[in-house]
Amino acid sequence: MTTIKVGLQHDLTPRQQQVLQFVTSHLDNQGYPPTLREIAAHLGVSGPLPVSKHLDALEKKGYIKRDKVSRGIGLTTSLSRSVSLPIAGTVRAGHLSPAIEDIQGYFSVDHLAVKGNDCFFLRVSGDSMIGAGIFDGDLALVRPQQTADNKDTVVAMVEGEATLKWFYHEQDHIRLQPANPNMSAIIIRPGDGEVSIVGKVIGVYRRLG
Amino acid sequence: MTTIKVGLQHDLTPRQQQVLQFVTSHLDNQGYPPTLREIAAHLGVSGPLPVSKHLDALEKKGYIKRDKVSRGIGLTTSLSRSVSLPIAGTVRAGHLSPAIEDIQGYFSVDHLAVKGNDCFFLRVSGDSMIGAGIFDGDLALVRPQQTADNKDTVVAMVEGEATLKWFYHEQDHIRLQPANPNMSAIIIRPGDGEVSIVGKVIGVYRRLG
DNA sequence: TTTTATGGTAGTCATATGACTACCATATCC
DNA sequence: GGATATGGTAGTCATATGACTACCATAAAA
Numbered sequence: 001m002t003t004i005k006v007g008l009q010h011d012l013t014p015r016q017q018q019v020l021q022f023v024t025s026h027l028d029n030q031g032y033p034p035t036l037r038e039i040a041a042h043l044g045v046s047g048p049l050p051v052s053k054h055l056d057a058l059e060k061k062g063y064i065k066r067d068k069v070s071r072g073i074g075l076t077t078s079l080s081r082s083v084s085l086p087i088a089g090t091v092r093a094g095h096l097s098p099a100i101e102d103i104q105g106y107f108s109v110d111h112l113a114v115k116g117n118d119c120f121f122l123r124v125s126g127d128s129m130i131g132a133g134i135f136d137g138d139l140a141l142v143r144p145q146q147t148a149d150n151k152d153t154v155v156a157m158v159e160g161e162a163t164l165k166w167f168y169h170e171q172d173h174i175r176l177q178p179a180n181p182n183m184s185a186i187i188i189r190p191g192d193g194e195v196s197i198v199g200k201v202i203g204v205y206r207r208l209g
Numbered sequence: 210m211t212t213i214k215v216g217l218q219h220d221l222t223p224r225q226q227q228v229l230q231f232v233t234s235h236l237d238n239q240g241y242p243p244t245l246r247e248i249a250a251h252l253g254v255s256g257p258l259p260v261s262k263h264l265d266a267l268e269k270k271g272y273i274k275r276d277k278v279s280r281g282i283g284l285t286t287s288l289s290r291s292v293s294l295p296i297a298g299t300v301r302a303g304h305l306s307p308a309i310e311d312i313q314g315y316f317s318v319d320h321l322a323v324k325g326n327d328c329f330f331l332r333v334s335g336d337s338m339i340g341a342g343i344f345d346g347d348l349a350l351v352r353p354q355q356t357a358d359n360k361d362t363v364v365a366m367v368e369g370e371a372t373l374k375w376f377y378h379e380q381d382h383i384r385l386q387p388a389n390p391n392m393s394a395i396i397i398r399p400g401d402g403e404v405s406i407v408g409k410v411i412g413v414y415r416r417l418g
Numbered sequence: 419t420t421t422t423a424t425g426g427t428a429g430t431c432a433t434a435t436g437a438c439t440a441c442c443a444t445a446t447c448c
Numbered sequence: 449g450g451a452t453a454t455g456g457t458a459g460t461c462a463t464a465t466g467a468c469t470a471c472c473a474t475a476a477a478a
Contacts, residue, residue, distance in 0.1 A: 015425070031274065031283020032242045035465060048466070050426055057424085065240065070279040070434065070465050074240020082293070082317035108319040110293075113416060133342035133415065153417055204415045206342065207322060208362055224455070244435060257436070259456055266454085279435050279464065421478070427471085434465075442456075448449105 012061065018043060019054045020063055023073055033073040084108045087121040087139065107139060113203050119143045121205075122155065122164075129153065129164055131179030134204050140164065141203035146196070153201040162198060221270065227252060228263045229272055232282055242282040293317045296330040296348065316348060322412050328352045330414075331364065331373075338362065338373055340388030343413050349373065350412035355405065362410040371407060 012020065022042050026034040036048035036055075043051070055073065058064045065074045087104045107121050124138045132153060134140065140155070148154045148167040156163050156176055165176035165186070176186040221229065231251050235243040245257035245264075252260070264282065267273045274283045296313045316330050333347045341362060343349065349364075357363045357376040365372050365385055374385035374395070385395040 013424070027240075030276065030281075031236075031285075032276075032280050033240070035278075036467095037465075045425080046427055047429085049428095049468085050424090052466075053425075067239065067241075068466065070244075071241050072239075072466085076240075082319075084319075107321070108317065109414075110317040112316070113414070130342075133339075133344050135342050200418055202416065202418050204413075204417065205318075205322070206413045207411065208413065209409055209411045222454070245437095246435075254455085255457055256459085258438085258458095259454090261436075261438095262455075277436065281436085419478100421476100423476080424474085426473075429469090431468080432466095433463105435463085437462090438460080440458090443454100444456100445452100445454080447452080 012058070012063070015043070016054050016057055016061075019051065020058055023064065024075065027075065033071045035071055082108045083111045083114050083119075085114070085120050085141070087123060088142075107205070109141065109203070109205070113141065115143055115202065119199075119202070122162075124164060126164075128178035128180050128183050129166075131181070132166070134164070134179070134201075135206060137206070139205040140201045141205070142199040143202050144199040148197050148200055155198040155201065157196045157198050164201070167197070221267070221272070224252070225263050225266055225270075228260065229267055232273065233284065236284065242280045244280055292320045292323050292328075294323070294329050294350070296332060297351075316414070318350065318412070318414070322350065324352055324411065328408075328411070331371075333373060335373075337387035337389050337392050338375075340390070341375070343373070343388070343410075344415060346415070348414040349410045350414070351408040352411050353408040357406050357409055364407040364410065366405045366407050373410070376406070 019039060022039055023033055026032075026038070034042075036051045039051045039055075040046065040048055045051070055064065055066055059066050062076060065076055066072055067074075084106045085108075086106055104123070120142055121139045122142055124134055124140050125136055127136060129135075134153070140153075142155055148169075150168050152167045154165065154167040154176075156165060156167065163176060163186070165178055168175040168177060173187050173189045176188065178185065228248060231248055232242055235241075235247070243251075245260045248260045248264075249255065249257055254260070264273065264275055268275050271285060274285055275281055276283070293315045294317070296316055313332070329351055330348045331351055333343055333349050334345055336345060338344075343362070349362075351364055357378075359377050361376045363374065363376040363385075365374060365376065372385060372395070374387055377384040377386060382396050382398045385397065387394065
């Protein structure tokens with residue numbers, strides 16, 4: 001029971017694990033795969049041939065894909081695919097405030113959590129979405145889009161300011177509903193000012209402890 | 210203010226954008242970067258020199274990092290590190306249940322969110338931590354540890370089963386407190402059974418929409 | 419024992435590849 | 449007009465690099 005095996009690659013020999021790990025870390029650090037001789041140097045062996053054998057074994061076992069070109073090593077494991085997205089400033093979710101500012105930093109997230117390639121994070125401030133489990137300080141993953149469906153959590157620009165609310169389109173108006181019983185909804189009717197949906201919140205990340 | 214440049218690459222010429230996009234897609238598809246001549250062929254130009262110029266421009270603008278080796282192109286965006294962690298099964302946060310099972314999959318998260326290298330994710334089921342903004346279906350990022358401080362959210366093994374609760378050490382007993390007024394705390398006194406802390410919840414990821 | 423898989427040394431070879439020179443065209447900026 | 453940046457053609461060159469041959473050692477399997 002309960003044993004958590006974190007990438008142990010049971011069917012690999014220790015040497016093959018070493019090679020795979022080096023290739024992976026080289027890709028992480030340099031952005032491109034190592035040459036056979038670079039791997040050889042890391043292993044402490046003298047020629048490219050043993051390395052080539054190990055890579056062949058790794059390919060046969062399905063861990064990598066080789067091409068007959070320089071640095072022609074590709075990881076088949078899409079495990080480690082992630083996307084680094086900018087943290088685009090702060091949204092005041094309680095009271096309205098200047099909203100989205102410049103990029104504060106970057107945060108990586110699994111590519112499966114992201115749809116499209118223009119998503120970004122916003123750091124939430126305020127308690128207006130507390131009922132939706134979105135707290136002050138959380139990172140909201142936002143996908144830019146102009147439309148929204150009812151009950152979507154959206155970032156809406158209202159009179160030049162960004163708000164994080166539930167979105168409801170009702171009859172002749174849009175209701176921006178905070179998930180907090182102490183706060184009241186904002187009703188926007190045509191002509192009340194500029195209202196545009198910046199995007200939809202498709203994920204939330206919170207750090208604890 | 211307010212301009213969100215999410216990979217829009219405003220400061221790139223169309224040609225430079227083409228190059229960057231090709232490099233990115235080549236990395237996605239092949240797992241390693243293209244050569245200058247492969248990029249040239251894609252652009253429809255005849256020699257490596259224009260490509261080299263474009264890559265130099267991209268490096269100067271901070272989009273890539275070049276090395277003077279074959280395929281020595283690394284994306285700076287992927288340099289912000291992430292870690293792929295296993296999703297180690299399900300924790301029933303409401304009622305106690307068999308707890309941690311085998312690995313369901315993997316999920317990448319920014320390395321800054323992880324302390325240590327033996328963390329893992331648990332998929333939450335149940336509503337017992339709803340007051341802490343941890344909902345059914347959320348991914349809880351767990352750092353294994355034996356100790357816990359008061360008010361920490363922990364994964365505790367109680368009589369062979371895993372629970373997700375707030376941890377309080379009081380006088381002669383441990384109180385595992387659900388963040389849900391409809392549920393009552395579990396009091397464990399020495400001799401009541403095996404109680405061990407599996408780990409502390411250091412992050413929560415939730416997918417919306 | 420023989421075979422097979424793993425893991426290694428030493429070295430050769432063809433060529434893929436980055437760097438470079440020389441030159442040109444077209445814009446934009448001051 | 450002159451300077452500068454972008455974008456390109458044609459070609460050369462040194463070497464990095466994958467593939468290969470020949471040979472060896474060890475351990476496990478048949």
